[in-house]
Amino acid sequence: MDIGIDLGTSRTRLFIDKKGKVLDEASVAAYNVAENRIIAVGDEAYAMLGKTPDSISAEFPIKDSVIDQSLLVEDMLNILIKQVYTGKIIMPRVVSNIPGDITEVEKRAVVNAISSFGVRRVYLIENIKAAAMGAGADIMGAHGTMVVNLGAGTCCAGVLSLGGIAMSKTVKTGGNKMDDDIVKYMRREHGLVIGNPMAEKCKRTIGRLVPIEKEVGFRVKGRDSLSGLPRFVDVTATEIMRVLMDTAKEIVSIIKDVIEETPPELVGDIYTDGIILTGALAKLEGFDTLISEVLDIKVTLANEPEDCVILGCGKAIDYIAEVEKNVKNDINPLMAAY
Numbered sequence: 001m002d003i004g005i006d007l008g009t010s011r012t013r014l015f016i017d018k019k020g021k022v023l024d025e026a027s028v029a030a031y032n033v034a035e036n037r038i039i040a041v042g043d044e045a046y047a048m049l050g051k052t053p054d055s056i057s058a059e060f061p062i063k064d065s066v067i068d069q070s071l072l073v074e075d076m077l078n079i080l081i082k083q084v085y086t087g088k089i090i091m092p093r094v095v096s097n098i099p100g101d102i103t104e105v106e107k108r109a110v111v112n113a114i115s116s117f118g119v120r121r122v123y124l125i126e127n128i129k130a131a132a133m134g135a136g137a138d139i140m141g142a143h144g145t146m147v148v149n150l151g152a153g154t155c156c157a158g159v160l161s162l163g164g165i166a167m168s169k170t171v172k173t174g175g176n177k178m179d180d181d182i183v184k185y186m187r188r189e190h191g192l193v194i195g196n197p198m199a200e201k202c203k204r205t206i207g208r209l210v211p212i213e214k215e216v217g218f219r220v221k222g223r224d225s226l227s228g229l230p231r232f233v234d235v236t237a238t239e240i241m242r243v244l245m246d247t248a249k250e251i252v253s254i255i256k257d258v259i260e261e262t263p264p265e266l267v268g269d270i271y272t273d274g275i276i277l278t279g280a281l282a283k284l285e286g287f288d289t290l291i292s293e294v295l296d297i298k299v300t301l302a303n304e305p306e307d308c309v310i311l312g313c314g315k316a317i318d319y320i321a322e323v324e325k326n327v328k329n330d331i332n333p334l335m336a337a338y
Ligand SMILES: Nc1ncnc2c1ncn2[C@@H]1O[C@H](COP(=O)(O)OP(=O)(O)OP(=O)(O)O)[C@@H](O)[C@H]1O
Pocket: 007, 008, 009, 010, 011, 012, 064, 065, 150, 151, 152, 153, 154, 155, 174, 175, 176, 200, 203, 204, 207, 279, 280, 281, 282, 283, 284, 285, 306
């Protein structure tokens, strides 16, 4: 049995060979602080965020797409894998994605966390390659394909050709930064203290990056910053759009940088084919339109953009055999095995 693992800042996704995506849960672990004992992981732990007593802590152990708390990640992974694989796990081979600008130490942390449940071998694939493969793009030919993956902790723009990355840039910003901006805005402009889950709900419900024709609102619930008492504020989509725009523009400028630094022959391909958007944040209303308008380029939202990376890890499983048999293939998307 071979499996794919996408350890994302906000979600962990698992893929089992010949089955497809089998799990998609929040990357959260809740534990008893005194006893250091895991209480819940995934969506169950996410529901506890901000509501835990002192004795319990619920945390995201992956920050900006890299492992921040390795023991929590190991526990979380072990429990999630057991949820989807009840049979006896016979030393699976694993393909997992890593962000573009990762250090050796950070890479090692991913491999160690995955190895902790007894795997035969871990193969790594760069995030943007997995995203492109999962979106169904042909990245093996002598043709430039531009993919932008928009996540919670990082966003990456890359141009792929001949199975490799011709140009790419990763920034530590994304959906989480937008949520932080909503939290700060509500406090500053409305004197309302809210948690990140409420901000995320607001972003997902009315968030958008293109003007709205018929205004809609969202009731943000929190605590008055002065009295400390419960209070709510009704915000409009237009108001929240202005809050989200700073981060969105930063992301668009990264995409522009990548295009500007890409060799001319490949840029020609990109202008003909356009850009493919992946990652769950790509579902933010109007993100595709904003990029397309600012950069004057065609933008296509991938089907189920949140699944592209994990599906790409799944597809990359097919390349393991070649690596193991030492077949020389310059366009194999997998990085070294560990
Ligand atoms: N329908 C939606 N509209 C707007 N934003 C959304 C929607 N669905 C998810 N998001 C946002 O997308 C982000 C999560 O994206 P994704 O699941 O691709 O990230 P991740 O893989 O966990 O993180 P990363 O790749 O950065 O490590 C979150 O900020 C979430 O709020």
